[in-house]
Amino acid sequence: MDDSCWFLRGKSDNLMLELLIDSGANPNILGYETYLRIPESQRPPLEPMRTTLMAANGDPISTYGQTCVNLILDGTTFSVPVIVANIGSMHGILGMRFMRDNDCMVGFRKGLMKCGNLIWQLIQPSQNGCFAVRLVSEVRIPPGHGILAESNVKIRTKRYDSGQGMLEADPQLLSAAGILVPRSLVQITGEPVPKLHVALSNLSEEEVILPPGMIVGRLSSADVLENKV
Numbered sequence: 001m002d003d004s005c006w007f008l009r010g011k012s013d014n015l016m017l018e019l020l021i022d023s024g025a026n027p028n029i030l031g032y033e034t035y036l037r038i039p040e041s042q043r044p045p046l047e048p049m050r051t052t053l054m055a056a057n058g059d060p061i062s063t064y065g066q067t068c069v070n071l072i073l074d075g076t077t078f079s080v081p082v083i084v085a086n087i088g089s090m091h092g093i094l095g096m097r098f099m100r101d102n103d104c105m106v107g108f109r110k111g112l113m114k115c116g117n118l119i120w121q122l123i124q125p126s127q128n129g130c131f132a133v134r135l136v137s138e139v140r141i142p143p144g145h146g147i148l149a150e151s152n153v154k155i156r157t158k159r160y161d162s163g164q165g166m167l168e169a170d171p172q173l174l175s176a177a178g179i180l181v182p183r184s185l186v187q188i189t190g191e192p193v194p195k196l197h198v199a200l201s202n203l204s205e206e207e208v209i210l211p212p213g214m215i216v217g218r219l220s221s222a223d224v225l226e227n228k229v
Contacts, residue, residue, distance in 0.1 A: 006111055006122040008094060009172050011072040013042050015209045016177050017091045019071075021106055021113065021122060025095035027051070030082040032064055034091045037138065037211055044069060046084060053085055062086040073120060074176070078102065089213050123172065123215065130218040133167065133198060139210040141179070146201035149210075153196065153219050166220045167198065173216060178204030181217050 007018045015038055035043070046065030053061040063085045071078045080098060087093070098104065104115040111122040136150045169181040180201040198216050202208050210216070 006106070006108060006113075006124060008073070008113060008120060008122055009176055011176060012038060012069050014039075014206055016173075016211065016214055017071075018123070018214060019092045019094045020090060022093050022095055023099065023106060025093055026097055027053070027095050028080055028082045028098050029053070029087060029093040029095070030067075030069060030084050031087045031090050031092055032062075032084055033089065034211060035064075035084045037209065038069075049083065051083065053083065073118070076118060091211060091213070121172070123170075130168065130220050132215045133196060133217040133219055135210055135212055135214045135216060136195065137212050139200065141200060141202040141208050141210070143202055143205050143207060146199060148197045149200050149216070151196050151198045151216060167196070168218045168220060170215060170217050174203075177208050177210075178202060179208060179210070179216075186219065 006021045008021055010017050010019060015034070017034065038044075044067040046067050049063065049066045051063070051066075053063055055061055063083055066081065066083050068079050068081050071080045078098075080094075082092065099106070099115075102115040104113060106113050106122075111124065113120045113122055131153050133151045133153050136152055139147065139149045141147055165186055167181075167184050167186050169183055173179045173181060180203055182199055182201075184199075186196055196219075200210075200216065
């Protein structure tokens with residue numbers, strides 16, 4: 001996935017999601033792997049469908065059915081019709097149907113999405129020399145508890161010095177799910193950066209499920225840190 005793509009962070013029940021904003025796609029799509037992570041007691045049933053999905057290269061995409069999911073964005077709940085399909089590790093895609101149904105406009109230059117009177121800041125995997133720190137596997141955090149979660153970083157530039165880097169918390173993770181990530185120094189041993197263990201604390205009153213690939217912070221290289229001083 002291109003790092004210039006924009007994602008919207010939301011929640012379905014207690015499952016955190018990062019959804020690709022794709023104005024070139026008509027339907028909303030939920031990844032099959034993500035669908036299976038919805039607790040079985042809360043998982044909406046699939047209905048058969050006749051629509052055929054095609055990838056950008058023209059290859060057909062495997063589909064499993066259609067349903068509606070509740071998507072919570074900053075406390076506002078949307079009932080979103082989705083096609084459940086095999087899109088790899090991607091959580092899902094919000095297409096033109098969501099934008100039309102909810103009168104949405106996307107400012108790709110500033111990374112903002114406006115739906116009616118609501119405005120959300122979108123996120124990118126890498127921004128201004130900072131690189132996304134993503135979970136390696138699914139994490140479940142009970143309310144009031146903290147864990148160390150294995151994460152990794154994909155560096156997309158050769159100018160990345162060995163030494164210490166700063167792990168910056170993702171403020172949206174705190175506001176959207178009540179997950180606190182402390183700001184901390186980590187050791188960088190070259191490219192690619194080894195797996196990191198990130199401290200995650202659940203400050204909410206319910207269990208939070210974070211799927212693989214969820215961005216939990218951003219890593220700044222040594223040269224970026226020096227420029228901030």
